[in-house]
Amino acid sequence: MKKIQTIKNRICWLVFVLFIALSFSCKKLIQIPVHPPGEIPTAQVFADSAGILSAVKGIYSNFNETNFSPSFVNGNIDQYTGRSSDELIVTSPAGLDADKVLPTDLPMESLWSSAYSNIYQMNSCLENIPSSTAISQALKNQLLGEIKVVRAFYYFNLVNLFGGVPLVTTTDYHVTETLPRASVDSVYSLIISDLTSAQKLLTAAYPAAPATGGVPKARPNLYVADGLLAKVYLYRQQWSNAAGTASLVINSGAYSMEPNLNNIFLDGSKEAIWQLPATGLYYQTMDAYNFVPNPPNAFIPTYQVGSYLYAAFEAGDLRKTDWTGSNSVATGGTVMVYYYPNKYKNIVASATPAEDFMFLRLGEQYLIRAEAYAQLNNAAGAVADINQIRNPARVGLPNYGGPTDQSSLLKEIYHERQVELCFEWGNRWYDLKRTGTINAILGAEKPTWQPYAALYPVPQTEMQSNPFLVQNPGYSR
């Protein structure tokens, strides 16, 4: 009985104490650490120089080659724009083709949302870095300049793929969730203002290029800002600005043309202005992974060089042999030859020398200036720039010897762009659109071509989640 009495007392006390604890110190009882394991509050990230660098570098990680879903910041962009234009044919029965893109297609959603999720991170850095006391003003300038170049690059691709897009420049979702599509002009205004501002912030040195390993030209320097701005001016038909800005890059002396076509896409290429590491774990660039058949010679390549592009290469053009590959495959008794893109060749991660993913290169700058000169009726300048690309030593073709009237020169420049920049960054697709030739050319090549297909549809999910978005004309669903 005594024992029970003791138990009773103990239980009474325990329950009593627990009650007191619950009633008066609830706040303490539900206390948990200020952040979950593995996550850092944003404010804390930007209070520390290592944190800031990790956040900024994260922007480049988003150009992530391990990400298989389509985004215009990995090699998949080459695949989609190649198919939309006349560069690629896809053998597998289902997929995205220029005249069949639906707002419900997942690649559309993936292109759109991956871009904006990265833009959020850029905006977060742009908002937090200026007030940070953890880093020097010089480093701040460099970081802000880099981020602005990258943001301009994103909007440049968004506006070329979709037309006017929502112009998001803050992280506050209360502001951004209902933004309608901005006009094409306002998107370009932001791009140009970001790039001109970056010109003031950046220097000729590539930031923090590691001594060994890594890719020295991964983070934009001044010339990346210049080179991209030249491209933007070209697209905006500001010919003298385009020529002048391209000249800044060409005359800098920092870059030179690679004499061997097979060296252009390698790590440390002299022609490269901006290239990022191929970060695949099991392969190198997404382009090689997508395009180069593996194992070779056994199967019909999934992506084949389109017949119009293949025919566009002049006889003897080394670019035809160096930048395309072929497989002979027997199907049901007949042997057929299939050609596939081969600019990037490494299909395994460990292959050397390593290839990097090319964003901007000197060759394109010459073509930009050539086109601007042609438009400005500087025929000599244009021909000289064309011949930087087209010469016997480089591509095995004689220098340009055709007529030098403006339209002949432009025709030649468009041709050189087609074969020089094939499978690179949607240049062909964007060129067809900006030069106004898309309906004539694709209309002739593709029986089911519809002019509205020049712009990709705004993804259905986005249309649904933001009622202020307006679909591009022609897309009923």
Next chain:
Amino acid sequence: MHNCLHKLLLIMKLTTLILVTVILHVSASSLAQKITLVEKNAPLVDVFNQISNQTGYDFVFTGSDVQNAKPVTINIKNAELSDVLNQIFKGQPLDFLIENKSVVIQEKKELSYPDKFKNPVQAFAITGKIIDSLGHPVIGASVALQGTMYSILTDNKGNFTFTSVPQGKYMLVATYIGYARLERNIEIAGKDLNLLLILHTSISSLDQIHIIGYSSESRRFSVNSTTVVTAQDIADQPVTNVLEALDGRVPGLVISPSSGVPGSEVRAQIRGQNTLPPSTATPLSSVYNQPLFILDGIPVAAQNTNISALGSFGGTNALVPNSGISPISGLNPNDIESITVLKDADATSIYGSQGANGVILIVTKKGKPGKTQFNIQVDDQDNTITRTYQMLNTQQYLTMRKQAFANDGLTPTAFNAPDLTVYDQNKYTNFANEFFGGSSNNTDMHASLSGGSATSTFITSVGYNKSTYDFPGDYSDNRLTFHSAFHHNSLDHKLTVDFGTDLSSDRNNSSSSPSVGTALRLPSNTPDLIDPAGNLVWNYKGVDISSDQMDAYLKQPAYLQNFLLNSTFNVGYEILPGLKIALNTGYSRDDANEYNSFPLASLPPTTTTTSAAFATNTNQSILIEPQITYKLSMRKGVFNALLGGTYKKQFGDALTQTGTGYTDDALLTSINNATTVTATDVSQLFKYTDVFARLGYVYDNKYIISLTGNRDASSNFGPGRQFANFGSAGLGWIFSQEQGFKQLLPFISYAKLSGNYGTSGTQPGTAYQFNDFYTSASGNTLPFQGTKTFYPVNLYNPDFSWATQKELNVALDFGLFNDKLLINANYYVNRTSNQLVNATLPSQTGFTSVFQNLNATVQNKGLEFTITSTNIHTKNFSWTTSFLISGNRNKLVAFPGLATSPYASQYIIGKPETEVYGFKYKDVNPTTGLFEFYAADGKTVTGFPNAALASQGGDEVPLGDLEPTFQGGLGNTFKYKGLSLMVFFQFSDQNTAPNYLYGIYSTAFVFPGVEDNIPASLLGQFWEKPGDVKPLQRLSTGQSGFQFLPLVESLNFAESSGVYSKDLYVRLKTVSLSYNLPAKWVKAAHMSGCRLFINAENLLTFTGYKFLDPEMPGVYYALPLQRVISGGLSFDF
């Protein structure tokens, strides 16, 4: 302490139930019998036995009572019981009392001399004792003299005393939950009264006790809406997941199975969807509000969500597509005593923010006092699919394909149609039959040992269940469960101690990527996928057939191993009469280990990377709940008070490691052998406290009032928003107790009107949602320039706070013909506002969702009817019926700013949130052979409808509500001697449900005509030539670059009224036949019981619904539900 008390009551109740049924069983037939006795100097006890044998009347007495009894001599023929007893007790120092069907013996009490003269004011004492039919005291029973202030509770020995009651006639009423109400006319005339009263376990379901939040009650005096499913109901059904056993048995609860795979997820939803799902919901992937699951007091199976992390069980290509493995599947239904479903504010409010979607209380079996019992049960189940798939045979398939090519104006080539040009044109494999036509086998074994004394009881049991897949391969779900429970109370019943443990180990062996959909759609003349040497075939005459290689899954082993531990320890003490103090503690832990692998042998020759993934997932919760309860008899009524607190800590860790680049398939079972390992982990922590109180008062057995209140605190909110208060109030009026009611309506034995109104809330499922964070890129992202990079993970929104739900429930209860027929009707209206959801955002914000309050109000209202009836109840035969039907109506009541929110494209105010929107389908254009639709105006016909709501300028109009209009069940149980038959029908009606055409047309690039097989029932329905009037558009090859329109139209069709139809079905859900072997035989075999049984599940389905299972409408790519026939044996020793 309520818990201990409850357990005690349960044990007492169960024990008495068994005995009482035996007594009733004997007595029912012997009431009319007369007694014949010839005895000379026989011991009194022997005579009692004789009488008992002849009449079935039970004698209740103690050994000491009959010690001094004189031997009996009697000679009497065909006499009435009372005459016989009068003769026997003449001259004995004993009195007797005929009470119900018992004879209670007690010592004759001669009033002492002073007593006779002590009451000059004509007032006398009433003393008494209340016992149950086993002779055990009933503690805490309410005793009252009706219509007076005399009301009291019995003490620890079952005694009660009214010290001074004026002379007169009274009606004494004794009540205790779980026992039949006892009424006795007494008269105080010149002397004190000493009474011995026996309370009998009630057989009326009105008096069945059940648990509600932290206490127990009977339906007779409750003011809330709860439904109890008993062990018997569960035992009749051969299910491995106990949630399936609730299907059709609880009004207001919708059970949705996700597939026929053993262990697969079963969704449960109580009284409709309260919150708006976070993203665009397609009919088959809507987000469900799941109730709170509580196992023996401990919250388990949070949100009832999939426990598979790797996707082999829940991914898009999995056997249970997009759903997964149920956390509840680890519980053995054989160990469950009862499941109580709490539906309204009065019942759930005490759970505060956790009970907003209802609560499902699962109580496991406890030991019973008495002889130690050993039970073993073995059964074997045979499973086949409920509805077979009939796909096209080769001739039909090839004709279909040729037609598609002809329609497209294309010529089949080796490249675009290997099935027409390269494959054998005469080969036929019935793949549907091969993959789904087989049968599987389940084995279930369960053994339990239980017993105990008046102070301590125990139960321990072990169960094993093996369920094989109805899908080729050596796959099965193997469950081993251990259950134990121990109860102790001190002799004076003041101290109670309970502890119990449930442990289960479940291993589900499956495949890494079994893709049910691919299997079903394989063309009938697909070449052999395995060559004679047993190797997988990847290439047939130059055609790559790797995408058809279904048998590869056989070589990709995967498993999910799940361990569940649930342990409770409760202790209670009565410190003063009626005042109890208790502490309940619990710990639960769930460990899941998952593995899947992709060996080289299972991969096409083009793939050289082998991989294996290993995942562990541990969730733990700790619960501490102090409580004080007080029970007091007060002013003609009984007052109950409960003050309690909860402290809960939940924490979990998950780790997934993927290894790639194994050099040999044999090494795939260890992460050590991988060349590259990537890992991701996640952990979570949640703390919660709650202080709650419940006050209840039953006045004069007529008027009931119930109040609850609680204060919640949760770690999942931002600073300043962590606390919230909830409460409810309930009232009840048993108007059959009013004077004159019985005279007026004598056939109505019970009538109650009750109602309650209250609030409950919702809190976020995880912590830290209010703050913005950065985190390191995941393991498989390489460092950038030597730095591990950061990326943002959440939007900043510190303002969200508790969602509130207001619930009103009104109920009417009737008991007719002595409660033989019980009718219960409930009407409820629930409104959830200030919704706390993961709200959709356009991805231009950087994220696709943000956790926030949504200023929307969703209403659910509905009606629920339950009728239970004991139609016939005689000695040898009984027939009971239960019927229930319920329907819920959901409505988006208000949503300020809807038009400018991301939800504008999903909802319309005034419509249910379960409404499906789409195009109004017209027909197939006889000229073009393509589907056509009505534009928003309802008149214009278009082939290119605009996929937006009409309110948004599109052509989508409301097509119908995806929620069932009504659902329910009808059960009949027949018992004849040892034979028992239970037949249970379940039914459901859904006006708008996705039909099989939804399954067929909703996947892009997969529509009739492409290189995929289709159901045979589609034959003859396709448009072929101009002028045809057919229900389905022309077949098309879907070849890239050529046929755009049929694809677009097939997707339009999948979003139109054409793929929805009425889904009304009546399913013969359960038939259970069992036979208890006669006692004689059982005794001869030295057993105390033996039962043979045959149970069948999903036996027959009556429906107009075509092709797929109406219980999983529109689901084309999941393994169908199983028809189970099970036979078994149960032995008691």
